[in-house]
Amino acid sequence: MALVELRNVSKIYHLGGEEIRALDDVSLDIEAGEFISIIGPSGSGKSTLMHILGCLDTPTKGTIQIDGTMIQDATARQLAGIRNRKIGFVFQFFNLLPKLNVLQNVELPMVYGGLSARARRDRAMRALQMVDLENRSKHRPMQLSGGQQQRVAIARALVNDPKIVFADEPTGNLDSHTGEVILELLRKLSQEGRTIALVTHDPEIAAVTPRRIEIRDGKISRHIDPKLAGQPRVEPVGVSV
């Protein structure tokens, strides 16, 4: 059984009588240890997919299973627990709390996880070491550069040792050089065995990951998976790289 199993998931919004299919019958498996990118033009449904995968949003149709838990049947409380322990989320706009310092921001998931203050501190410092920011632990997010803020956000996503990390355009708000640093960090984490799925609309970034999924109008239009030796898995058949 895959770590994440998405089956026939649709997300439909109704805007003034008009039906918007942000996701249209998407099926997808993510195995533990995979490094996967989701690419597509603006408005194609990448963020919607990410949010559903990250248990921030619920599908209109279809089922989703993460690490053995059926998400569509879970209570709000269970979902909060899954977000807290099994999923790390990295946002395009960092989403750090401006009133807390770097260390407190990284500690926050463990505060909701119910860890002791000591354990929280130790683990947060270790996570900050992983992103090379342990000397900035007392700074406020506003005192850091964008790239540094994103690294803090990655440390926060990693601190509870999640099963999978979702990153929605983690470099979208950074210049190309800083973006590369972030990307390098994600690749390093992937090599250490973490499962990472990232969203981008930049083919160069997508080229970094072994497995790539292209989305168009809420549907998976192309699927490049080294395990399938270049065979597209989902209709319509596209061109392999």
Place this chain on the structure above:
Amino acid sequence: MNLLNSIIVGVKEIWSHKFRSLLTMLGIILGVSSLVAMSALVKGMENGMKEALIAMGGLDKVLLEDQQVPPYQEQLSDQAVGRTIDDVHALERSAPLIRLVSPEMALRGATVSRAGKSVTPSELVGVWPAVLDMNLHVLQYGRFFTPLDEERASSVCVIGAGIRDELFGSPEETGREIVPLGQILNINGQPFTIVGMFEHYESERDRKEREWAKAHPQEKTNTGPARMRGWGRRGGWAFWRKNLTVYIPLNTMWVRFRSAAGAANIPDPHLTDIDLKVASLDQLEPALQQARNVLMLTHHGIEDFAFQTQENNVENINSAIHNARMSGGIIAAIGLIVGGIGIMNIMLASITERIREIGIRKAIGATFRDMFLQILVESVVIAILGGAAGLLASLGAVHVLQMIAPTENTPIITLPACVLAFASSVGIGVLAGLIPAFKAAKLDPIQALRYE
């Protein structure tokens, strides 16, 4: 997240908006302090009234008053005798449920003078020794009237300490207690010998204040007039009045001051007052019935008298206190409710301002309960701080109230009032926080994150 963490987060949030939080607390501060100050005022009023009631003779005292002859007896009104010493004798003889009868014959507008100083006593009355028990007087120096004084209509008097203060000087002025026994003073020009003097009556608070002043003599705060009068603070009206009493024997009053007023060469025998004390308060009604029966005989069946019990006074006092308490309570409750609305308002504004933060917190694992508690704790902490500040402010408020409206009654801040005020501020904090907390906790993470 545990409760301690929530409290820390809440306090930090409040601290980061110090001025706004202070403004928010203001309503609660005003509500709590007005509740405590109001109840302190009412308590002081209650104590003052009860002390005054005792000073005027206690609960078991009944006044026998003149009354218009009732309409059905109008044709007999010229035969109405009024209250005389006969009534007193009859009551003493035949009304065992009446423990004490004290006849009084007052001289109105009398002036008491000595060596160029003069004073108008609050009452100048001819009395029997029964008056001591009746009006709860304590004779500190000398003696009261003997049967011989009464028999001979001697020119002797017993005075209150206030009369001494006016004519001979008060201990505060002279630095020593003057005991004017054997001295002569003039009552409307007639010489009387002082044979006794009552103790100085004062309220509990005044006594303490005076003793404190005695213990700290170096602090000369007494720069104002030596003695404040009337409704002024010192002593209160009832005590002031009681201290300015002059008593002479009943017979002396009748012979010396009533001879000009009577008819057929007999001085006017009417008593101005007959005060009664019942043997037991439980037997008040039967005792009054008994007294009435006796008096109907002496008054030849003409009901030209009536009883006035202190019960009426007690009822008046109780209803006055009840009213004061109600109106004070309502004002304080309005203050607290307004404070609560203020808190709710600011909490709603605060969560709207923090929607993104709430979204982030939920995205990384905060549950409904976590968010609900965080907001509720914030609101309760504001209310608790406001309540505590309100308690402190009430100390000041009491002083201000006293300065604006000085009364003879010291406001007394009571523990139950403080507890009630504090508990209601906490309760209001909880109530005010419920709706904002619920709104925050129910936010959808995605919508909250998208909010700009």
